[in-house]
Amino acid sequence: MIRNCKKDESCKDKEGNCLSIGSDGLVVQCVGPWVEDKYYFLERYLNASREVRRKYAERGNAVFVDLFAGPGKCIIKDDKREIDGGASRALRRDEAQFNESFLFDISKANVIALEKRLSSIANCSIKQGDSNLSICELVKKLSGHRFKRYHFIFIDPFGPEALKFSTLIELTKLSRLDMLIHFPIMAIRRNLKMWVKKDNTILDEFLGTKEWRDKISSLSEDKICSALINVYKDALSTIGCVFIFDLKPVAIKNTKNAPLYDLILVSKNPLAQKIWNTVVNKDPDGQKHFNY
Numbered sequence: 060m061i062r063n064c065k066k067d068e069s070c071k072d073k074e075g076n077c078l079s080i081g082s083d084g085l086v087v088q089c090v091g092p093w094v095e096d097k098y099y100f101l102e103r104y105l106n107a108s109r110e111v112r113r114k115y116a117e118r119g120n121a122v123f124v125d126l127f128a129g130p131g132k133c134i135i136k137d138d139k140r141e142i143d144g145g146a147s148r149a150l151r152r153d154e155a156q157f158n159e160s161f162l163f164d165i166s167k168a169n170v171i172a173l174e175k176r177l178s179s180i181a182n183c184s185i186k187q188g189d190s191n192l193s194i195c196e197l198v199k200k201l202s203g204h205r206f207k208r209y210h211f212i213f214i215d216p217f218g219p220e221a222l223k224f225s226t227l228i229e230l231t232k233l234s235r236l237d238m239l240i241h242f243p244i245m246a247i248r249r250n251l252k253m254w255v256k257k258d259n260t261i262l263d264e265f266l267g268t269k270e271w272r273d274k275i276s277s278l279s280e281d282k283i284c285s286a287l288i289n290v291y292k293d294a295l296s297t298i299g300c301v302f303i304f305d306l307k308p309v310a311i312k313n314t315k316n317a318p319l320y321d322l323i324l325v326s327k328n329p330l331a332q333k334i335w336n337t338v339v340n341k342d343p344d345g346q347k348h349f350n351y
Contacts, residue, residue, distance in 0.1 A: 074166045075217060077134050081141055085172040087134040088144065093319060094133060095142065096311050099343040100322055101213065101239060102148055107334045108237070109155040115209040115235075116155045122201065123149050123157040125213045126190040127221060128164045130172035145213050146173070150180050157211070158182060161197055163190035191222070194229045201233055210236040218246035224267030224294060227325075231299045237331050242291065242308065242321040244284050251283070267294035288321060300325045309339045 071089045072078060081087035105112075115121040125146045133142050143151075146162050159182040164170050170187040177183050186193060201210065210233050216222045230238065247262065254260040255272060263269050271290045275283045288308060308321040324335040 074169065076130065076166075076168065079134075081130075081132050081134065083132075083176070085132070085175060086130045086168045087132045087141060087172075088129045088169075089136055090133045091136050091313060092138070093311055093313050094135070096343050097215070097241070097322065098142070098145060098148060100309055100338060101145055103338045104237075104239065104324065104335060105149060105152065105211070106154075107338050108331070109152075111330065111334075112209055112211075113155040115207070116158060118206065119158045120204075120206050120208040121155065121157045121159075122208055122210045123160040123213070124197070124210060125149070125160075125162045125215070126194075126226070127214070127216050128162040128169070128173055128185070130164075130166075130169040131176040132172070145215060147176065149211070149213065150177065150183065160184065162186070163188065163193060165189055191226045194226045198229045198232050208235065212236055212238040214238055215241045216243065218243050219265035220261045223264050225264075227267070227295065228298050231327070234327075236327065238325040240323045240325060242288060242323050243319075244310075244321060245317070245319045247287065248284070266291055284318070288323070291323070295325055299327055 075088055076086045077089040112121050123146070128146045129144050131144045131147050133144055134140070135142065146160070150157060150160055160180065162173060162177075162183065162185045164173065164185075165188060167187055170185055173185050177185070201208065210230075212230055214222060214227075227238070227240075230236065250261070254262045255275075258269070262271065266287065268290060271287055274290050275286050278286055308323045310318050311320050311322065312318050324331060326332065326335075
């Protein structure tokens, strides 16, 4: 199949999907090659934490949640190669499988594609709509289970406008959870000058605080993103994520080595910190170490 990827991204629809359908006749999300680095760390953490998860999975109590699941498959830009999305990778595991899953996407086309691609996965609930608006209902459902359960939450929005901090507040009501969060550095940089001058902005809702303006007011541009991540960590610590300060975010960069976003593993359990910090010691080539 010939795909004509364009620098102005006119080859994508408004939902970020390729205008050409996938090899299975369903929509695919158009992405850059760096997305494979993100999935590398997702899978590496799920592999490294499998023994912890196993004690729950063996009793039917391991739960996976994806707040921005997409269509389930991606097409690498300027390439004909299709790859599985995050939910597909998490739910098709050989060891310590998740027993139940809840996937969300705002796009009807993506939900249709997910339902077909994951039709063989048992106990997989897929819902169309804004996950921020559905989170209270989901947390109530998950909290009502009579057994102790483990929850892994994959949070991979396109930009800060898609995720509200209030959603994370709801999720931390769950007693046992890990959250892998996409912190959208480049998207924030593009709009930061505008947000600094306004009140009640997208960034306020994303970070969970308005205090970020004071934190970055005297900083040079190269230090602003690190400061914003620390603001985020401070806000997360106020809602029960007390083991996040020694957790190392991992930078995902584009082909020009410019930072696109950081992956942040958030947990209430100190063991998650140890596992994650081991996971991010190696890059996708298995050789170099990331600098933090």
